[in-house]
Every structure is written in structure tokens, then in C-alpha cells.
Amino acid sequence: MKPIVIRNINDLPEIDYTIVALGNFDGIHLGHQQLLKKIVEIKQKTNGKTVVFTFYPHPLKIIKQHNQAFIMQSFREKYEILCKFNVDYIFCARFTKEFAMMHPQSFVKKYMVDGLKAKEVCVGYNYTFGKLALGNTLTLKEYSKEFGFKLHIIPAYKIDNITVSSSKIRKFLKSGEVELANQFLGRLYSINGIVKKGKQRGKSLGFPTANIYFNRPLLLQEGVYAGFAKINDIFYKAAINVGSNPTFGDQIVHIEAYLIDFNGNLYNKRINLYFVKYIREEIKFDSKETLLEQIKSDVETIDLSCNKDTLSCAF
Numbered sequence: 001m002k003p004i005v006i007r008n009i010n011d012l013p014e015i016d017y018t019i020v021a022l023g024n025f026d027g028i029h030l031g032h033q034q035l036l037k038k039i040v041e042i043k044q045k046t047n048g049k050t051v052v053f054t055f056y057p058h059p060l061k062i063i064k065q066h067n068q069a070f071i072m073q074s075f076r077e078k079y080e081i082l083c084k085f086n087v088d089y090i091f092c093a094r095f096t097k098e099f100a101m102m103h104p105q106s107f108v109k110k111y112m113v114d115g116l117k118a119k120e121v122c123v124g125y126n127y128t129f130g131k132l133a134l135g136n137t138l139t140l141k142e143y144s145k146e147f148g149f150k151l152h153i154i155p156a157y158k159i160d161n162i163t164v165s166s167s168k169i170r171k172f173l174k175s176g177e178v179e180l181a182n183q184f185l186g187r188l189y190s191i192n193g194i195v196k197k198g199k200q201r202g203k204s205l206g207f208p209t210a211n212i213y214f215n216r217p218l219l220l221q222e223g224v225y226a227g228f229a230k231i232n233d234i235f236y237k238a239a240i241n242v243g244s245n246p247t248f249g250d251q252i253v254h255i256e257a258y259l260i261d262f263n264g265n266l267y268n269k270r271i272n273l274y275f276v277k278y279i280r281e282e283i284k285f286d287s288k289e290t291l292l293e294q295i296k297s298d299v300e301t302i303d304l305s306c307n308k309d310t311l312s313c314a315f
């Protein structure tokens with residue numbers, strides 16, 4: 001079931017029993033997934049409707065003026081992952097400087113109580129919100145009594161005693177430790193975009209690549225990755241390069257993928273790329289021939305390192 005996206009609080013239909021998960025959910029990692037599981041579990045008991053309450057742009061982008069390289073996924077990528085978790089609605093509040101200045105109590109009253117008419121609210125153990133981040137689990141506890149909703153505080157989700165967090169995953173992605181990022185995400189890190197024309201060299205090299213360009217800086221370490229590509233719901237093993245093709249003196253950082261055992265036209269199609277393993281850094285080769293030898297060897301390695309088990313983590 002696909003969730004319905006609401007951008008204006010007044011567009012939400014009358015719901016008898018609203019169960020809300022509140023947060024930024026950048027990455028929808030294993031910690032976030034505990035909140036999603038919790039609201040779905042409450043729905044089964046209460047017959048209510050579930051709402052994921054999130055913000056766009058990411059609050060830290062507005063508050064700390066972070067550039068987008070900070071953000072792990074676009075709203076569309078977040079939406080596609082939320083589709084797997086059986087939630088009814090996504091309420092996406094536009095986050096502005098004025099929004100950031102709201103007193104926590106006013107936020108809870110306006111959005112949770114009057115807007116969503118929340119009966120149960122789930123937040124993570126360290127969630128903060130509102131002006132100067134004055135709102136937290138303790139203040140929420142008070143508001144839950146004042147306004148009469150049930151509050152569920154979800155404890156830190158840990159792997160080997162390390163708390164799973166978006167900031168750790170961002171560090172892993174920036175340093176090429178994509179396997180660790182995947183472990184914390186509970187799925188393969190993925191990105192999607194529309195295939196555009198490149199420099200038309202790939203075909204003549206014998207390795208055509210589907211190119212995607214981004215108007216946001218990428219978190220991923222540049223280099224060659226083993227992974228998968230999904231086109232029209234079909235998965236292919238893929239040799240993925242994140243970089244600027246320095247051998248040819250190009251400069252625009254983009255992502256390109258050679259799909260193993262695929263032949264066809266991909267221009268203007270949406271492609272999802274899933275990252276399994278970092279293979280090596282991107283190199284400025286002396287010649288086209290040495291680059292080609294390396295790509296052949298990369299494709300052999302990648303063909304062997306992606307299998308059905310790794311594919312089962314792609315969604």
C-alpha cells in the first residue's frame with residue numbers, strides 16, 4: 001500500500017484515531033524503522049491510521065545552513081522506502097526559519113493536537129524540536145498529559161553496542177564504508193534519478209553506462225562500487241562509478257552504471273542504484289586502453305561479489 005502524501009495540515013481527512021511517528025527520518029535506518037514498526041503495531045490494535053510526520057527541507061539545512069551534501073536521500077527516495085512500511089499518510093511540513101522559531105508547545109498544539117488530532121505519538125529517545133531545540137522527550141511527556149495523547153519513546157537501536165544514527169551512516173558513506181552504512185540502514189544504500197546522455201564514449205569502449213546527474217552534492221565517496229540497478233522493477237548487477245571520468249579530463253561529478261547482462265536503451269528512464277561494496281578509487285589513467293583493462297577486471301570482480309543474498313537487501 002502506498003502512503004498518501006499531505007503537505008498542508010488542512011488536507012488531512014477526518015481520522016478517528018491518528019497514530020503519529022515524528023522525526024526527520026533521513027535514511028530510514030534501523031532506528032527509524034523501529035518507530036515505523038511501532039506505529040503499525042499500534043494500528044493493528046486500535047484500527048487507527050498511521051501518519052509519518054516529517055519535514056522538508058531537512059531542519060538542519062535551515063538551522064545550521066548545512067549544504068545538501070549533508071542529506072542522505074531526496075524526498076522521493078524517502079517516499080519509495082516508506083512505501084515498504086505500510087504507513088497510511090506522510091505529512092511533510094515545509095520547514096522554514098519561522099517554523100524553526102515555533103515554541104515546542106505551540107508546535108505540539110497546532111500540528112499534533114489541533115491538526116493531526118494525534119491519539120498516540122512515537123518519537124526516538126533523543127528527539128528534539130521547536131525553538132532552540134527546547135522540545136524533547138521530557139517536554140513531550142508533559143504535553144502528552146496536558147493534551148491527552150499517549151507518548152511512546154523508542155529506545156536507541158544498537159548494533160554491537162553502537163547506536164545506529166544518521167550521522168554515523170553519513171560518515172560511512174563519505175568514507176566508502178558502504179557495507180557498514182548498509183548494516184545500519186538495514187538495506188542497501190540507494191539513490192535514483194533519470195538516465196541522461198553523457199559523452200557517448202561508453203558504447204565504443206564496450207561498456208555503455210547509464211549516467212545520472214544530481215543538482216545536490218553527493219554524500220558518497222567517489223570511486224567504483226559493486227551494486228545493482230533497478231529498471232521497471234527488474235534488477236541487474238551493476239558496475240557503478242561515482243566521479244568525473246578524470247581520464248578524459250571531465251569535471252562534473254556524476255554517477256554512472258554499466259548493467260551486467262543488459263542491452264537496451266535507458267535514456268530518460270528512472271533508474272535506482274543500490275550500493276553493495278566499494279571496490280577502488282577513480283583513477284586518471286594514461287590511456288583509454290589501460291582504463292578499459294581496469295573496467296574489464298572491475299566488472300569480473302563485481303559479477304562475482306553480487307549475488308541473490310545481497311540482492312535480498314535491496315528495496
Ligand SMILES: Cc1cc2nc3c(=O)[nH]c(=O)nc-3n(C[C@H](O)[C@H](O)[C@H](O)COP(=O)(O)O)c2cc1C
Pocket residue numbers: 198199200201202203205207208209211224239240241244245246247248256257258281282283284285291295298299
Ligand atoms: C566499472 C567502471 C569503472 C570506471 N573507472 C574509471 C576510472 O577509474 N577513471 C575514469 O576516468 N573513468 C572511469 N570510469 C568511467 C569511464 O570513463 C566512463 O564510463 C566512460 O568514459 C564513458 O563515459 P560516457 O558515459 O560519458 O560516455 C569507469 C566506468 C566504469 C563502468
Ligand SMILES: Nc1ncnc2c1ncn2[C@@H]1O[C@H](COP(=O)(O)OP(=O)(O)O)[C@@H](O)[C@H]1O
Pocket residue numbers: 195196197198199200201202203204207208209210211257258259260261262263264265266267
Ligand atoms: N548494459 C548497459 N548498461 C548501461 N547502459 C546501457 C547498457 N546497454 C545499453 N545501454 C544504453 O547505452 C547508454 C550509454 O551509452 P554510452 O555510450 O555510455 O552513452 P552516454 O555517454 O550517453 O552515457 C545508456 O544510457 C543506455 O541507454
